[in-house]
Amino acid sequence: MAGTLKERGPRDVSAPGHPQAILFADLVSYSHHMAEDEAATLRFMQDCFALFDMLSASHHGRVVKTTGDGILALFDRSENAVAFALDVQQRIDEAHDQYAFRIGINTGRVELAQSDAFGHAVNVAARLQTLAQPGGVCISREVIQKLDTPTREKFSPLGPQRLYNLPGTYEPFQYDGGTTLPGKGAGRHVLYLSVIGGLEIHSGGARKSMPQTQDARVLLAYLALAPSHSEAIGRLSALLRPEATPAAARKTTKAALEELKEFVGEGMILQDDVAILNPDFVKTDVGQIVRNAAQGALDDVLLSGGDWVQRILSGLGEVNSAVTSWLALMRSDVTEQLVSVLETEMQRITDEADPAMRGITRAILNIEPCHEGAARRLMIGLRHAGNVAEAMRVYTRLKDNLSSRFGLQPLPETTAAARGEARPAPSVRDPLAPLRIQVRDFEGQSDGAQARLGSFRSEIISGLSRFRSWSVVEGDQGDLSDATSDYLLSASQTSETAPATLTLSAADTGRIVWSEDLDIGAEQMPSSRAQAVSRIAAMFEMYISTDRAGADTRGTxxxxxxxxxxxxxxxxxxxxxxxxxxxxxxxxxxxxxxxxxxxxxxxxxxxxxxxxxxxxxxxxxxxxxxxxxxxxxxxxxxxxxxxxxxxxxxxxxxxxxxxxxxxxxxxxxRLNPHSPRTLASCAMGFSFLGEHERAAHVLQHCLDCAPVLLDYQWCYAASVLFLGGDDEGALRAAARSDDRIIDNPGWTAAALARLGRTNEARASFDQLVEDVSAVWDGDTAPTPEMVRDWFVSAYPIRYKAERTALEKALNAAMS
CATH class of the missing domain: 1.25.40.10 (Tetratricopeptide repeat domain)
Known part of the structure; x- marks a missing residue:
């Protein structure tokens, strides 16, 4: 948002820190309107602020602050925030031809201070606003769960989305107000990017020439397809020139961005070391396909086969390995996003005879040929229409794909559906909620069996940990983990030669979801491991991730x-x-x-x-x-x-x-947003990079995935919390680590010193010196100063001021 902050009155909706609904509204193309008619735009915004004040009060909320082009408002309930948003959009659309707002809504805990609102939930609401269409409203999954059915049906899922500079994946839903903007920013230079099969640009119905340099073309494609249509310039530099020095890479990137800005016009914004591509000015065919699918309209490409995803930007030309890797990740994201959107539409339709169901299920199977849920519902619909032969052909294709890709047979309920004997099995999961699977300690009745099971368990954890859609909790971690896990995986084996019995059960009821005897002998273990991991994926119909399980070990x-x-x-x-x-x-x-x-x-x-x-x-x-x-x-x-x-x-x-x-x-x-192993390491990485707010959010998400971390992961957490300024939290994390990593007493000493607990800090630093001296890799025993210098220089802490602060804390602990 641009403009000057205007403070609001002191009235609160509820006490600070309590869950509230947070709403951001932002005027589309504010700069464009100001350039065309500044006086009229300012008058319009003043009228809007008065309207927002009146409507927020009637919907049990209040405007916390205004900026030149929008507002931040809080409501006591999500339902009231959504009602306010829909009311606003209808009034603006009916009264004004030139203007439109985007609105984003989230819910969560909020801290109020100095006429402003703070907190992670506020940041999410602000990012959701950027995803909304002009005249539309974008809300979080948590908000839509609070709505009644008639209101909920006004919103369509956007599929998994990344929000700029925020951890994890989000599942937003969008209400498109139908604003076509006939004059709302009229005359703007809108570019339409066709990225399937190559890269073409159209404007005003005519094909447009491409940016001159390959760097500018890559950046255009990257920003157009990025979830938030924005990226830090440093990260773009690493994408374009991964092998160059940071200074040289940034110089090249800034030149390419300037070229791109001239090419795109006012739709390209460079500010605060971030490049932003305004989605009102640049649109892609892939984005339109996803938006249409979320509203039940299937583009022809979805019914033409699944290879089109791999052809996205296939004609971009010769690119470096970093861009190639990004292309692979982006195509994977598009696939997952589309399947998620189509799954939601499939579940919304209850009658398999509905013609829309046939198109949706075929579209899913084109993208993911092993999706048994879609195959079951398609077969039932075909049988209902009397086309038994086609139903059996769907079953045969599914069976062949499962066998060739995973060595599996269809589930019993799928075979029954093919024969016309049963309806689809009820879903075992909320398709929008990440699952938590606790892999229990496997139990062998002999030393040999226990050793073999330990190796097999490690392979299972390695395979399951690669999925993007669930988290894996390792080991028996007590009632806390049981209470917060969705499923428990256990195994037992009576002897080295006996098969291992694997059991997947629901954590809350103990209901057996899947159980199977598998041979885990030396020759059979790889295939048994792949079978176990794939079968678990089958239970949740998450085939979109199944290829990731063991992709690099298959055939090894x-x-x-x-x-x-x-x-x-x-x-x-x-x-x-x-x-x-x-x-x-x-x-x-x-x-x-x-x-x-x-x-x-x-x-x-x-x-x-x-x-x-x-x-x-x-x-x-x-x-x-x-x-x-x-x-x-x-x-x-x-x-x-x-x-x-x-x-x-x-x-x-x-x-x-x-x-x-x-x-x-x-x-x-982004690749593994629910894996505690990945998240703990990423949290520490972002902390060392100086991105402390993000590091804290990633660490919290890690704890949400696995409430009880492994001991070495608590060491990671201690460094994250210390560098983020939470000394008490750092001490608690360090205490839970059992000093698994030798540097742990150093973080303890630094945190104690900053808290003024000098004697304890000195004792912890002395412990660090003692531990380090015992394994020192040098000719003479280290001095305390040498240990301090080793500790400060051991980590890739990006900013000198943060390294200096760490050294200062350790000096205090040494004194």
Missing amino acids: DHAIVDDWLKGERLLTQWTKRAFDIAIAKFEDIIGRAPEFAPAHASLASALNVLHVVRPGLQRNRASAKRALDASDIAVELDPLDARNRLALAWSSALKGNFDRAALNMDMAE
Whole structure:
């Protein structure tokens, strides 16, 4: 929003910190209107502010603040906020031809101070406003759950969305007011991008020439398809020039952005080191397909086959590996978004005989041929229409795809539907809610069985952790985890030669969802693991993610996978000897199987923290390059694995390329937004990058996914909380870590020193010196000053002021 803040009255809707509905309204094309007729625009906004005050009071809310082009308002209930929004949009649309507002609504806890509202829920509402169509309203999933059925039916799902600079994935719903803007910003230069099969640009019905440079074309495509249509310039620099120095990359990127700004016109905004593409001025065919699908209108491309997704921007030309990786991720996002939107439409229709159902289910199967839920409902509809032969052809195609891709057979209820014997099984999940699966400790009745089950369990966790749509809670973590998990996965085996019985059950009722005996002998373990992971995916009809499970281990020799898992387990010990053995294992695996991406990522990860495990060891250029090369190879082999992205992010940060680190940290979180393993590492990464608010949100989301973290993850949390200024929180996290990582007493000492607890701080720092001295990688014992310097320099903390603050706290602990 632009303009000057105008303070509102002191009346509160409810006490600060209590859940409230937050509403942002913003005038579309404010700058354009001001340039055309400043006086008329200002008069219009003053009239609107008076209208907003009157309507908010009648809907049990209040306007907290106004800016030159919009408002922030709070309401006691979500229903009232939505009623206000719809009332406003109708009145504005009826009374004015030239103007339109976007409105975004979220609900959550709010802190009020100095005539303003703060908090994560407020930030989400502001981002949702940017997704709304002119004259429309965009609301969060939490808001739509509060609405009655008639009001809810006015909104269509937009599918999974990323909101700029906010962690996680969101599921917004949109009310399109039908505003066509015949004169609302008339004469604007609207560009229409056709990205399927290449990149073409049209304006005013005519084909338009492309930007001259490849860099400008890449940036146009990236910003047009980005969820928020905006990105930090540093991250764009890392995308265009991943191998260049940050300064050189930024110089090139800024030149490309200036070219793009001249090409797009007023639809391109550069401010505060962020590039923004106004979606009112630039639209894409893919975006229109998704919007139409959310309203039940299927574009012909959805019914023509599924290969069109892989052809998005296929004609962009020669691009670097970073752009290639982004293209893969973007296509995956489009696929997931469309399936989510179509699933919602499929569930909305209750009658399989409805002609719309046939189109929706065929569209889903074109994109995801193994989607049993869509296949069941399509077969029932075809049988109802008397087309039994086509129903059986759908079943045969499904069966062939399941067998060839996953080695599975259709579920019993699917086979029954094909035969006309049953209706679809009821859904076992809320399609919009991420699931939490707790993988219990597997139980063997002998030492040999226990060892084999431990290896099998590690493979299961590795496979399940790669899904984007659920979180995996590791181990038996007590009543807290049971109460907040959706499903429990357990296994038992009576002897080394007996099959293992895997059971997936509902956490709340104990109902058995799936149980199967699997042979987990050395030769059979890879296929059994893939079968278990795929079958669990089948239970939730989340096939869109199933290809990610074991994508880099499918067809790999079991001994290689087992050796890699052993190396991964060694890394969790955080000792010098364990790391030395693990690194040797990863290097051996790479020599035997150079195409095995996890080994490259694990090698990079081990090298990235070797100087922490072996304090005193100097991190040299050769070691840094070795880690960066390994992570680059991992990403090239599998760009859609969050582990590989994390390895590249940390390798880049330790080399001082923070822009590239931020870009890949973003992608890692985006690839696996519900994995505690990924989120804990991302939270620490964002903290070291100086993005403390985001780090705190990611850490909280991590705790939401797995209320009880592993001990080393609590060490990560301690650093996040300290750098974010929460010293008490840092102490609590450090206390829960059991000092799993040798640096943990250092964060404790720094937090205690800042709290003025000098004696305790000194004791913790002395403990750090003692622990570090025992494993110091040098010829002589370290002095306290040497330990301090090692601690301060061990982490890729981006900003000097934050490193200085850490050093100051440790100096206080030493005194």
